[in-house]
Amino acid sequence: MRRNLLGGLTCRTLTGNSRGPEGNSVPGITSTDLAEWTVEDLELFLEVGITPSGDFTGAHMADVIEYSTSKLSNEDRTAISHYLNSEANKP
Numbered sequence: 160m161r162r163n164l165l166g167g168l169t170c171r172t173l174t175g176n177s178r179g180p181e182g183n184s185v186p187g188i189t190s191t192d193l194a195e196w197t198v199e200d201l202e203l204f205l206e207v208g209i210t211p212s213g214d215f216t217g218a219h220m221a222d223v224i225e226y227s228t229s230k231l232s233n234e235d236r237t238a239i240s241h242y243l244n245s246e247a248n249k250p
């Protein structure tokens with residue numbers, strides 16, 4: 160995690176938000192946050208919304224999946240999943 164001299168975070172890209180819309184918290188999706196997820200887990204999640212523990216996501220993320228990521232090609236979901244799981248997506 161990058162910090163400035165005062166210890167503040169300098170980069171919060173994809174690190175989530177504990178106070179998201181309508182009081183829901185949005186999880187971080189850096190590769191550290193997703194350490195337990197495989198690329199295949201991410202591909203399936205972005206296609207149908209199921210998590211590795213067998214739960215289905217809800218609320219805003221379900222909309223993201225229904226109207227966006229489920230409509231991508233398998234190749235595009237694979238590319239996103241590799242990125243999310245990669246060193247380049249470390250906080």
Ligand code: HEM
Nearest residue numbers: 179180183184185186188201204216217218219220223239
């Ligand atoms: C292409 C990748 C992804 C995109 C574009 C995306 C996009 C979004 C967006 C736009 C929101 C709503 C945030 C807001 O309204 O401020 C959201 C919420 C959320 N996302 Fe994702 N997301 C992605 C990947 C993931 C992954 C991999 C996970 C699993 C850890 C995840 C879990 C969630 C959850 C649990 C919420 C909160 C849902 C709620 O209660 O409103 N997302 N995401």
